[in-house]
Amino acid sequence: MPVKTAKAYVTILGVPKKPEINGFTKPAMEGDLITLTCVTSGSKPAAEVRWFRNEKEIKGAKEVNASGRTFTVKSSLRLQVDRNDDGVAYTCKVDHVALTATPQQTTEVLEVHYAPRVEIKHSLTIPQEGQYLKLECVSKGNPSPDPVLWTKDGGELPDLDRMIVEGRELTFTSLNKTDNGTYRCEATNHLGTNHAEYVLFVYDANTTPSPSTTPHAPTSPDTTGPLDSKHLNPAITGKRDPNALEQRGPDHALIGGVVAVVVFVTLCLIIVLGRYLARHKGTYLTNEAKGADDAPDADTAIINADGNHAHAEEKKEYFI
16 A cells, blocks of 8 residues: 655744843933834744834834844834933834734833923912012923022022022012012033023012003023023013903994995085086176177187077176
């Protein structure tokens, strides 16, 4: 009895290795251009590589290389980092048919250094004499810009008994008119210096400024670091006077009415004048024509004559 034979082809799957992320050296500086490269090897067929920024998938540049009977897969991300990338997790995930459970993955958390950004928060909207006021200097940078420096009108704080500095806070125990001025909070780290300003105007006790009062707005801060400063909120916020009359443009309806009346009156005058001239149509002689010897020949100078000399005597009028 003949022996039967059969052939079978067996595909051996290559399980990809856990991916590695390289190309990033901590820390990065704000504005740096970096490249993150995710590499996985040993897969057969070639594995799929995906990138995630936190939980959101992003697209990378993929490259597949055959190495013997397996494949090495690379995927790269090219980034220009800023302060918003500080602390962000970039994850590389590998998908493959041989991975029956969860996919292989590796995560890299970015560390980005940047110059401080500063703003001042205040506890009172309308500061008045005798009140307690706290100014807080909120500065954010990496590394942290600590401590901060408080100044008034470009110099040191004048009254340390009433102006108390604790960390990032400047406290006025009892406001008075001498406290009016521009207060600056300055923060520094190794990447630069930044500051914010607050213009303080102290009102009389138990008085409320009118809604139309214009507040003292803070000046725009200068920056010696690489970043722009944020404008700060003024001590009080001015509002439009609700009693002020709203300006209006020209009343087009009124102008149109006046024009219509003028046109109507003009038409009436033209009609009346036309009828008057029609009733007084005839032959008119001047005084000179009346007394001249050739008065009959003066008919040649007739104005508005109708050319019918048979009735000329009936239409002649003389000026005395």
